[in-house]
Amino acid sequence: MHITVIGHICNDVIHNPDGEEVKGYGGIYYSLVSLANLLDENVIIYPVFGIGSKDYNNLIEDLSKYKNIDTSGIYKTEGQTNTVHLYYQNDSHRIECSLDIAKQIPFKKIKPYLDVNMLLINMISGFDxxxxxxDEIRIAVRDEGTPIYLDLHSLTLGISEDGKRFRRPVSDWRRWLFMLHAVQMNEEKAAGLSIESKDEEYLIKQITSLDTNNVIITRGANGCTLYKDVHKKxxxxxxxxENNIKTVDTTGCGDVFAAAYCAKYLYVKDVEQSVEYANRVASFKATLSSSGELKKLSEYRIKNNKKSEK
Incomplete structure (x- = not known):
C-alpha cells in the first residue's frame, strides 16, 4: 500500500507557559513521522513539499531512519524554511506567528505521487x-476513487504584516470541502469557517451536501465528534x-490525529474504527514533548491488518 502526504514543513519554536523554549521540526513533519511509526515498513509514504535548501540535507538524513518514507517528493526551495513561533498561554490556547511561509506546492510536484491508496492533505500554513x-488532484484520482483526507488546519487563518495569525472566515469554503473522503477541523475553526452561521450542525449539513460524507470535529481534552452521512441521514x-492523561505538549495533536486516521483507514476501511484509533493516538501524543518524541507512537503501530495492540 501507498499513501501521499501533502503540506508545508516548518521549524517550530514552542514557547511554553513556564518560559521553556523547545525547537524542532513542525508542520507536516508531525503527520509524516506519525505515519512512519504507525504503519508497517511495507506501506510506503510519499511526502510532497519543499524545504529551504540549507535545511534539506539535515531533514533527509533525519527521515532516512524510516524505511517506509520515500523522500523523492521533497524538493529544495530558495530562501528560509518557514519558522513558526507558538506562544502557549496554557495547555490549549496559543498565539502563532509565522515567518517565511513557503510557496504553494504546485500540482506538477504532486502529480507523480497520485497513484496511491490514500491522500492526506494538511493545510499546515493555510497556503500549502x-x-x-x-481541484486538479480531485480530477486526477476521481476515477480510481482514491480517498482524500483534508485537515483544514490553518486554512481559516489570515496573517498580519508582523506574522501573527488570526481567524477569519473562508469565502470559498464550499469549493475546498467538495467531494472529499473526510474533512477534519477543530471546533473553533468550525465555528468560524463560514460567515453564514456558527451553528455546528447547520455547517455539517452544508458540508455533507457537497459529497463529503465524513466530518470530524476535534475538541482537545474533550475528544472529538464524527458526523457521518449515510444515505442522506x-x-x-x-x-x-481517558481522564488520567497528563498533558505535556498539545502541539501537533491534530496532525497526529489525521495521520492516525489515515493509517488505520488504509487497513480497515472503516470510518468509525479509524476515528476511535486516531482519538487514542492523538491523546497519547499530548503526553509527549515536541516532535522529537514521535517515535514513541510506534507503541500504537498497526500490524498484519489487525487492530492495534495498544
Missing amino acids: ITLETL IHKYEYKI
Whole structure:
C-alpha cells in the first residue's frame, strides 16, 4: 500500500507557559513521522513539499531512519524554511506567528505521487496548495476513487504584516470541502469557517451536501465528534479521551490525529474504527514533548491488518 502526504514543513519554536523554549521540526513533519511509526515498513509514504535548501540535507538524513518514507517528493526551495513561533498561554490556547511561509506546492510536484491508496492533505500554513491544485488532484484520482483526507488546519487563518495569525472566515469554503473522503477541523475553526452561521450542525449539513460524507470535529481534552452521512441521514458519534492523561505538549495533536486516521483507514476501511484509533493516538501524543518524541507512537503501530495492540 501507498499513501501521499501533502503540506508545508516548518521549524517550530514552542514557547511554553513556564518560559521553556523547545525547537524542532513542525508542520507536516508531525503527520509524516506519525505515519512512519504507525504503519508497517511495507506501506510506503510519499511526502510532497519543499524545504529551504540549507535545511534539506539535515531533514533527509533525519527521515532516512524510516524505511517506509520515500523522500523523492521533497524538493529544495530558495530562501528560509518557514519558522513558526507558538506562544502557549496554557495547555490549549496559543498565539502563532509565522515567518517565511513557503510557496504553494504546485500540482506538477504532486502529480507523480497520485497513484496511491490514500491522500492526506494538511493545510499546515493555510497556503500549502491552491484551490485550483486541489481541484486538479480531485480530477486526477476521481476515477480510481482514491480517498482524500483534508485537515483544514490553518486554512481559516489570515496573517498580519508582523506574522501573527488570526481567524477569519473562508469565502470559498464550499469549493475546498467538495467531494472529499473526510474533512477534519477543530471546533473553533468550525465555528468560524463560514460567515453564514456558527451553528455546528447547520455547517455539517452544508458540508455533507457537497459529497463529503465524513466530518470530524476535534475538541482537545474533550475528544472529538464524527458526523457521518449515510444515505442522506447524518449519524453523530462522540469519542472521549481517558481522564488520567497528563498533558505535556498539545502541539501537533491534530496532525497526529489525521495521520492516525489515515493509517488505520488504509487497513480497515472503516470510518468509525479509524476515528476511535486516531482519538487514542492523538491523546497519547499530548503526553509527549515536541516532535522529537514521535517515535514513541510506534507503541500504537498497526500490524498484519489487525487492530492495534495498544
